[in-house]
Amino acid sequence: MDDRGTVVDTILRQLDALRSGASSPDAPGRSTTPMVDLVLPPAGITLTVNVRRTSMTDRADARRLPEPRPGDHPVLIAPFLSPAVRDELRRSGWSYSDATGNLLIQSSNPLVWIDRLGANRDPSPDPLSGPQRLRSLKGRSASEVIVRLLANGQVASVRELARQTEVGVATVSRVVEFLRDAGLVADVRSGKIVVSDKRRLALRWADDYSFTGTFKAKRYYSMLGDEIVLQRLRSAALPDYAITGVRAANDFIGQKNRVGLLPSTDLWLYVADLEHALTVLDLVPDPRGTILVAQADFLTSPESYRSGASELRSAQPWRVVGDLLSTSGRTAAVGDDLLRELLASGPTGMGV
Known part of the structure; x- marks a missing residue:
């Protein structure tokens, strides 16, 4: 017309x-x-x-x-x-x-x-709702950007990073600007974004971010026992999930023919549909429960998880690093061990 x-x-x-x-x-x-x-x-x-x-x-x-x-x-x-x-x-x-x-x-x-077609830039940005400088890296969108940067090491541009993560260009730009100011990424060759030091980036991210805080993970108790929960996950009764925490770290290390870093007492889960997951896995809220569950949108991307040695789907290893490093004590130590393993593995050991 x-x-x-x-x-x-x-x-x-x-x-x-x-x-x-x-x-x-x-x-x-x-x-x-x-x-x-x-x-x-x-x-x-x-x-x-x-x-x-x-x-x-x-x-x-x-x-x-x-x-x-x-x-x-x-x-x-x-x-x-x-x-x-x-x-x-x-x-x-x-x-x-x-x-x-x-x-x-x-x-x-x-x-x-x-x-x-009209304008591609807002001619009158609202100072209250428009892009503002980022003050921390605690957000969910920031976590998706950082995990992708840690996994790839570099990306062609902000727009390409937005396409890969399905995060808005404005949000990605703010995250990258924050990382530039902190000296964690550098621009080379007409806008390419390169991670200066993956270890520094992971540790700085963990200062602000946390699995329980950012994703509002809550504890649950299984009416049927943790082993039944694992069996149902293996049977694909819950298709959109990813394990993180110590169990995911041990699974990654196990594929390297090494013994797990620490016995896993808790099960940490990302799920796409929280209510459906609670029903399928027969979970009830319990502040002392051993199963932590968080709802996440990033599970729609196949690059956000991997198939582990235990036939369970695990979160991308760099996300597991962030989840563990943001804790304290022995679990944080597991995160640091996994971080060293990923750095030693090189570009082919990212587990993407």
């Missing part, structure tokens, strides 16, 4: 009016306004418009939007939508429009495709 036609002009005028109303002084707060219907007569469809007063720049925010139901045609309009957000909206079936001219109206039934 030609975007010079009156249909597109009419749509833009109506969307601009909705956006202007949302940004008026009398409009509601920073949250989205109630949905309204915008009729597109030539195609015979109704666009359900969700208006935001603030820009959206993080891909993760776009993923939190509800999945369109069959027959729905949701449209997100905002002051600005970043390229990563627009890409996520396009893939999930959402249409969009922002004040810089970015526009996509998509429908498969009836077939409608209106696409117009």
Whole structure:
């Protein structure tokens, strides 16, 4: 459809009016306004418009939007939508429009495709919601960036790192900026990011990050016993999980034909769906329980875990290093031993 036609002009005028109303002084707060219907007569469809007063720049925010139901045609309009957000909206079936001219109206039934390109940078970033300098490395997104940097040692660019980790470009940029300021990564050859010292990076990360703090891991007790939990994990009853902690470290060391670093008394688990995991594994909350469970989004990436010698799926070894180093005592010592093992293994021993 030609975007010079009156249909597109009419749509833009109506969307601009909705956006202007949302940004008026009398409009509601920073949250989205109630949905309204915008009729597109030539195609015979109704666009359900969700208006935001603030820009959206993080891909993760776009993923939190509800999945369109069959027959729905949701449209997100905002002051600005970043390229990563627009890409996520396009893939999930959402249409969009922002004040810089970015526009996509998509429908498969009836077939409608209106696409117009605006700005790729926010011309008026909100100082309260826009990118700000990172103050620590405790966040989940920061952990995904750092694990990837530790595993690879270098990456071509911030944008490539964002693509590999599926973390927003703005967030990745802030993490890399923090690491640059600390002298932990360097830029060479037109933007390539290179880890200066993996050991220093892992230890600095562990100062802020923790398995229990960052991922809100909680303790549980198995009604059937820990061995039954392990059997159910081996049987693929719970497909999206990864073991971390001492058990994962021992599993990695075992594949090197070495004895485990420390007897494992606890089972640390990442799961994609916490409620489903508790049901499948028959777990109940218990502050003295031996099973720690945390919900994590990164399990969707096959590079975030590995198949271990015990037929159990383990987290990427560099993440296990961070999880252990962030503790104290003997478990932290296991993390340091695993760190030395990974450094000695070289590029082929990352376990990715």
